[in-house]
Amino acid sequence: MTVGIQPRTITVPKRLLLGPGPSELDPEVARALSLPSLGHLDPAMVEIMQDIKRLLQYTFVTRNEATLAVSGTGTSAMETALANVIEPGDKVLVGIMGYFGDRLAQITAKLGGQVIRVEAEWGKAIDPDMIIARIKEVTPQVVCLVHAETSTGVVQPEIEHISSAAHEVGAVLVVDTVTSLGGQPVKVDDWGIDVCYSAGQKCIGAPSGLSPITFGELALDKINKRTTPVSSFYLDLNLLRNYWDSQQYHHTISAPLVYALHTALDKIQQEGLENRWKRHEINQRAFLAGVEALSLDLLAEKDHRLNTLITIKTTEDIAERTIRQELLNDYSIEVGGGIGPFQGKLLRIGLMGYGSRREFIIQLLAALESILRKHGRPVPEGCSVAAAMKVYETAL
Ligand SMILES: Cc1ncc(COP(=O)(O)O)c(C=O)c1O
Incomplete structure (x- = not known):
């Protein structure tokens, strides 16, 4: 039996990618994709992954030990953030000023969180005072925000003030920096962000498929105190950390994507x-x-x-x-x-x-x-x- 497709070498047009992502690849990042493959537990691979962890700490401006890249696109990092910190029944305050804030709310609902929406008209930022007032009123367990809303080109200001208000009521702050990390200021520790994630294919300058994420102490504490198990195997932070830090097999990470992410992060470090x-x-x-x-x-x-x-x-x-x-x-x-x-x-x-x-x-x-x-x-x-x-x- 044949599928009726003639053997051929695919050709793709050369585009200049100036859309909302994926972005253009640095030629060195593109070259890294064609390095020889390695096993996912090869000592050389482990070393590259450990470098990535340190380079990600630099890029997120954090000392968080729980820093790694999730195998998947930005949405997988989003789900990793939420699936680990949200327990069914948690009150989750979600800032929505566009498409991706709404996606945070949709994932929260799937995880059994009670969604409390704080919205701004698409094209505007959410007034930080409004978010802070709602945090005080609702006392949520989790607060989620999009820092850089890709659907509208708007940046959410005053993350650090929102973070203080969240911490006053004991809430964990999750921030999406998919369209800002590596392109404009994101300072995880200084701003008091508890869980921050991004994606490879935007300002980091790698292909899509590996997505940076970092968890601080408050988030880890909430995860350790869970009374219900994390519903996902693939996105369970403790399992992912066992793989990244202790080389316990969890999944087969893509070697070319690891090389490309390393090269892209190294470029960030070189540029400063x-x-x-x-x-x-x-x-x-x-x-x-x-x-x-x-x-x-x-x-x-x-x-x-x-x-x-x-x-x-x-x-x-x-x-x-x-x-x-x-x-x-x-x-x-x-x-x-x-x-x-x-x-x-x-x-x-x-x-x-x-x-x-x-x-x-x-x-x-x-x-x-x-x-x-x-x-x-x-x-x-x-x-x-x-x-x-x-x-x-x-x-x-
Ligand atoms: C702000 C934001 N969050 C999440 C995502 C989801 O990322 P992905 O498409 O890589 O799954 C995107 C994608 O553009 C985004 O812009």
Whole structure:
């Protein structure tokens, strides 16, 4: 019997990935993917994994011993965070300002937690005072927040104040940093975050499939005092730690993904976290100057804009879909579209990790400008690139 498919070597187009993730790979990270395979308990593999743990502590700015990478995408880290700290019946206060806050609420409900939603209109940050007031009123066991909401390009401010309020009532604070870790400030210990997770494929600059996570003492204490077992085998923190720290087989980690994550984290260490945050900040400013020159409107308000993901409102005269298709077909550039209430109304541009680079920004602005002119917008020739270059000239 045959499946009727002719043998062939697959080819994939070369894209410039400037969407909400995955982001562009550094060529060295891409090369690491093709190193020879190793067994998941090989001493050489164990050494690389121990390095990853230390590099993750550096990237999360934490001393937490319980720091590792979950085998799976960002959602698996999200589920690991919640499945370990939430017990059925726990009151879980969830901050929701977009798609991923809502996902936190959905997972909480599946785990039997009582969801208490604190919401902001999509496109706005949640008022920290409102979260703090609700924490005092509800006295939850767990508080969950998204630091960088990828669906809207909004950053949640004042995590450290929210953390103090959570700790006053004995709650564990879980924070999603999928679109911020390695791109803009995240300081787990200083901000008092008890469980923090991310994903490989955004500002870390690795492929998707290994997702960083860290647990502090308060979270570990809650896990140790559980009266019900963790419902997942694959995501049970104690089993994962036995594998990462004591080499007890739990699952077969992907060797190429381990090499790539190591290389990507090593790049972060070489660049230095502060320099990396600064690079993302300057590139965001340059891109925004170009966007402003094109007379395009942004969704997120000035004080709550991410440096790593920019959301541009589209209008009916040129459909979002048209812009994205032309960027892809004519320039081989991928950007994201809107989701949820912003479906068809938003461009989502990721300037993350290796992708946050001057030459990519200039390329994207030039392409956007030409698409807008083609569709009749009165945009002066070269205006966006010139505006971005001005930022670079003064930023140096
Ligand atoms: C803020 C946030 N949380 C969680 C996730 C889920 O990550 P993944 O798609 O890797 O499962 C994403 C993905 O974009 C995200 O942006």
